[in-house]
Amino acid sequence: MRRLNPWLMVLFVLAAFLMYSQMSGTGRHTVNYNVFKSALDQGQIKSMVVREETASVVLKEPTTLNVNTPQGPKPTEVKDFTVRLPGNLATPDSGLVPELQARDVDYSFAAPSQWLNILLSLLPLLLIGLMFYFVFMRAQGGQNGVMQFGQSRAKKYGKENRVQTKFTDVAGHEEAKKELIEVVDFLKNPGKYHQIGAEIPKGVLLVGPPGTGKTLLARAIAGEADVPFFSVSASEFMEMFVGVGASRVRTLFEDARKSAPAIMFIDEIDSIGRKRGAGIGGGHDEREQTLNQILSEMDGFDKASNVIVLGATNRPDVLDPALLRPGRFDRQVTIDLPNLKEREAILKVHLRNKPLDASVNVEEIAKSTPYFSGADLKNITNEAALEAARVGKTQIDMSDFYRALDKITLGLENGSLTVSPEEKRAIAYHEAGHAVTAAVIPGSDKLQKVSIIPRGRALGAAFYLPEEQVLMSKERLENQLVVSLGGRAAEEVFTGNVTSGAADDFRKATNIARKMVLEWGMGDNFKNMALSTDSGPVFLGEDMGKPKMFSEHTSQLVDEDVKRILNRAYERARDLVTQYSAAMHEVADALLSQELITGDVVRDAVARIGGQAQPELAKPTV
Numbered sequence: 001m002r003r004l005n006p007w008l009m010v011l012f013v014l015a016a017f018l019m020y021s022q023m024s025g026t027g028r029h030t031v032n033y034n035v036f037k038s039a040l041d042q043g044q045i046k047s048m049v050v051r052e053e054t055a056s057v058v059l060k061e062p063t064t065l066n067v068n069t070p071q072g073p074k075p076t077e078v079k080d081f082t083v084r085l086p087g088n089l090a091t092p093d094s095g096l097v098p099e100l101q102a103r104d105v106d107y108s109f110a111a112p113s114q115w116l117n118i119l120l121s122l123l124p125l126l127l128i129g130l131m132f133y134f135v136f137m138r139a140q141g142g143q144n145g146v147m148q149f150g151q152s153r154a155k156k157y158g159k160e161n162r163v164q165t166k167f168t169d170v171a172g173h174e175e176a177k178k179e180l181i182e183v184v185d186f187l188k189n190p191g192k193y194h195q196i197g198a199e200i201p202k203g204v205l206l207v208g209p210p211g212t213g214k215t216l217l218a219r220a221i222a223g224e225a226d227v228p229f230f231s232v233s234a235s236e237f238m239e240m241f242v243g244v245g246a247s248r249v250r251t252l253f254e255d256a257r258k259s260a261p262a263i264m265f266i267d268e269i270d271s272i273g274r275k276r277g278a279g280i281g282g283g284h285d286e287r288e289q290t291l292n293q294i295l296s297e298m299d300g301f302d303k304a305s306n307v308i309v310l311g312a313t314n315r316p317d318v319l320d321p322a323l324l325r326p327g328r329f330d331r332q333v334t335i336d337l338p339n340l341k342e343r344e345a346i347l348k349v350h351l352r353n354k355p356l357d358a359s360v361n362v363e364e365i366a367k368s369t370p371y372f373s374g375a376d377l378k379n380i381t382n383e384a385a386l387e388a389a390r391v392g393k394t395q396i397d398m399s400d401f402y403r404a405l406d407k408i409t410l411g412l413e414n415g416s417l418t419v420s421p422e423e424k425r426a427i428a429y430h431e432a433g434h435a436v437t438a439a440v441i442p443g444s445d446k447l448q449k450v451s452i453i454p455r456g457r458a459l460g461a462a463f464y465l466p467e468e469q470v471l472m473s474k475e476r477l478e479n480q481l482v483v484s485l486g487g488r489a490a491e492e493v494f495t496g497n498v499t500s501g502a503a504d505d506f507r508k509a510t511n512i513a514r515k516m517v518l519e520w521g522m523g524d525n526f527k528n529m530a531l532s533t534d535s536g537p538v539f540l541g542e543d544m545g546k547p548k549m550f551s552e553h554t555s556q557l558v559d560e561d562v563k564r565i566l567n568r569a570y571e572r573a574r575d576l577v578t579q580y581s582a583a584m585h586e587v588a589d590a591l592l593s594q595e596l597i598t599g600d601v602v603r604d605a606v607a608r609i610g611g612q613a614q615p616e617l618a619k620p621t622v
Contacts, residue, residue, distance in 0.1 A: 019346045028056070029081040029469060033290050036083040039065065040103060047106040050281075099515050132542040156255070163222040170213060170220050172342030172374075176333050180204070181309060184225045187261040190306065200331040202298055203309040205269075207282045207316045208335030211375030217267040217335065218265045221310065228259040234271040245272065245290030253297040253307070260261035261306035272318045291320060298328045335345060337373055340366055340468065350381040357397035365401050367569035368448070372468045380404050411456020419454070424592065426495050427452050430502070431460040432587040433490025437576050438464065438483045443476055445483075452591050460591075474522050477512060482576070484509040484619040489573035490584060513565045514558075523561035524538040531558065571579050584608045 014109040036057065039045055046060045058080045066073040067081065086093045097368055100107045167177055186193060186200045193200065206214040222229035232252065237245040256262045272290050298309060311329060313319065323329060336414050338346055343366040351362070369377060383404035388396045419427070435450045445464035469476075488502040517523035518531045531550055550558075581604040590597045590605075 007617045014526075021357070028275050029065075029076065029078045031065055031067055031081050031083055033086065035066050036081075039063065040099060042107070043103055044152060045103065045105050048100070049108050049110055050085065051110040053085050055085055056288040057081050057083060075413075082354055091139045101591050126476060156224050156259075157231065158494055163219050163229065165216065165219040165223040167224055168219045169349065170216055171345035172338045173213065173217065176217065176335055177220075179333050181224070182261075183310075186220060186523065187225055187227050187263065187306065187308065190261070200306060201308060202327060203329040204322070204331045204333060205316070205329040206310065206333050206335055208314060209337060209373060210314050210375035212337060213374045214314075214335050215267055216374070218267070218312060221263060222265070225263055228256075228262040230256055230259075230264045231267070232261065232265070233267045234273070245287070246293035249293040249297060256307045263308050263310060265310040265312070267312050269323075270313040270315040270318050271322045273311075273313070275318060275320045291323070293451065295320075295322055295328065298390055300422055304305075312568055336480075337371055338377075339351070343369055343377060345371065346377045347381065350378050354381065354385055355395045357395040359397050360397065360401070364398070365405075367465050368402075368405060370468055376408070380408060383407060397492045402621055406451075406455065410461055414454040417454045417459075423459075424452065425588070426491055426497070426499055427460045427501065428588040428591040429490045429494045429584065430487040430499075431462055431591060432584050432602075433486035433573070434462040434483055435489075435587055435599075436490075436580050436583050436606060437486035437573055438462065438604045439599070439606045440480045440576055440580060441482060444479050449598050450587070450591060450594060450602065451596045453595050458504075474516070474520075477516055477522070478565070478569060481509050481512060481566065482572045484512075485566070486572045486573040486577060489570060490577045493574060493577050494581075494584060494588070509566060509569070510562065516565060517558055517561045522565075523558070524564060525557045525561050580606060580609065 036055075039057075039059070044059050044061075046064050046338070047058045049056045059078070062077050062079050062258050064077045065081065067076040067078060085096070097107075098416065134484060167181065170177065174338045183201070183204055190200060195533070202548055206217060208214055208386055220230070222231070230252065237248050245615055256264050272287055272294070274287065274291075276288050276291065316332070318326075324332070344362055347362050351360075365380070369380065372380070380401065384396050384400040387400040387403050387407075393400070431450050431452055435447055437446045438447045445466045448463040448465050450460075450462045455461065486500075487505055491498050517526060521528045521530060531554070583602075586605040587597070587602050
């Protein structure tokens with residue numbers, strides 16, 4: 001719970017006192033004027049103090065009077081009370097004072113409280129001020145209120161709250177770790193580099209897809225470096241008020257320089273480091289002010305500062321060129337998706353505290369997770385543990401990992417989905433088309449299993465163990481297109497009809513074909529040239545300002561090439577499923593009866609009719 005500001009508490013007490021003091025007869029009974037006059041006529045009043053239009057009356061002895069209550073006048077025994085005197089000039093009681101004298105009542109007149117009236121008139125303004133104060137406090141998360149509005153929110157890690165993550169906790173990325181270990185050494189042993197004339201880098205930018213471990217590596221640097229570490233998200237610089245972002249950048253760098261040597265980590269730096277002047281209307285002034293302040297702080301007149309700036313982003317293409325030049329971010333360290341050995345090492349890190357069955361093969365899991373990031377692998381190990389706990393197991397076995405992998409890639413089993421026999425037959429032949437073409441075509445991905453169990457939005461799926469390659473040949477790409485279109489070809493050949501189930505296959509195949517023509521120079525009309533240099537516009541304004549890449553005639557030729565590539569792949573797929581029709585029927589029947597079959601069933605069906613199935617790599621476990 002937040003602590004209240006002492007001045008705020010004083011204002012609350014003062015406001016409560018003012019309201020309390022002005023309540024008519026606070027803590028006393030009130031009566032009507034006629035009741036007061038009756039008590040005066042009967043000689044029951046001892047003394048009276050008049051303040052402005054209200055009188056405080058004390059009786060000679062307790063008396064029963066009609067006292068005002070929320071329900072109306074009520075007889076009550078009272079010793080004293082208050083009464084409002086006639087204050088209207090039209091109805092004055094000029095005979096009250098002589099009557100008080102005649103009854104020997106001790107009366108007096110108190111001076112009106114002028115300062116109280118003044119404070120009461122200011123009370124609404126004070127309440128409005130308090131409301132605005134709370135608004136600013138809320139906007140600042142309670143961090144010392146408005147006076148700290150332009151202060152940095154970076155969290156500082158030092159000797160008191162040192163980060164426990166080390167480089168040994170980060171599996172894989174050996175080359176990146178070497179670069180970052182050197183950065184730590186710059187700050188620990190600067191003399192070694194200064195004596196040979198080397199300058200410490202100003203900044204290091206960690207670049208890579210989401211989930212690859214950029215922030216984890218930054219935490220490892222914080223744990224390894226024996227220097228203060230400032231961590232902040234770039235979005236925390238931005239506020240609704242102009243100039244706040246630049247002010248926070250200044251205070252952050254000032255704090256870091258006071259603690260130098262130090263490391264400053266700015267996560268998701270693309271949120272403030274985007275190219276300037278690329279949006280419609282000139283861009284975002286506040287973001288550009290913040291970026292300009294970062295640029296000046298990273299490469300200003302102060303050259304002796306031992307502060308290294310770490311940045312992390314998965315969108316280096318949108319960053320301003322001035323931010324990436326040497327002297328600001330001198331180094332870019334690429335944190336890419338892990339390869340097979342790195343995936344195996346990452347899995348072992350996440351599994352070291354989990355009870356595993358002897359049947360668990362970490363290498364097999366790593367092979368089943370190509371193009372998975374470190375975050376994806378951590379999620380798989382956690383989902384496998386949840387699957388095991390759900391059925392009451394004390395150890396995690398391979399079946400839990402396969403269920404977790406199916407759940408993550410395709411979604412939960414949709415057991416409530418009702419599929420008619422005709423639709424189920426079409427789904428079976430569709431998946432059989434993918435499976436048989438993959439088993440027949442040499443060099444295609446290793447088929448692991450085929451399923452027609454609905455999962456998520458998919459009514460069926462074929463699972464592969466892709467062979468990771470850095471370069472993709474034209475032949476391999478064309479083979480992938482044949483496998484992708486094998487499902488639609490099988491529907492047309494064996495059911496005599498086509499369905500909407502091939503939508504995702506078409507999307508993937510068209511994307512590959514367009515890249516073959518536009519980027520990789522594999523089209524018939526455009527060999528050895530690239531017609532596209534970017535994956536897409538960074539900003540709408542920047543895209544509008546670009547010159548047109550090619551003419552309408554060239555666009556037509558590109559479409560013809562894409563169409564020709566897809567048609568050739570589809571005809572090959574039709575020929576293959578027709579040639580291996582016996583295997584197609586066998587695989588489809590197995591799917592209709594079992595719903596899930598291994599890749600061995602498909603390969604055996606192809607081999608029995610004299611086909612050339614893929615060479616055996618490793619027997620998949622299901």
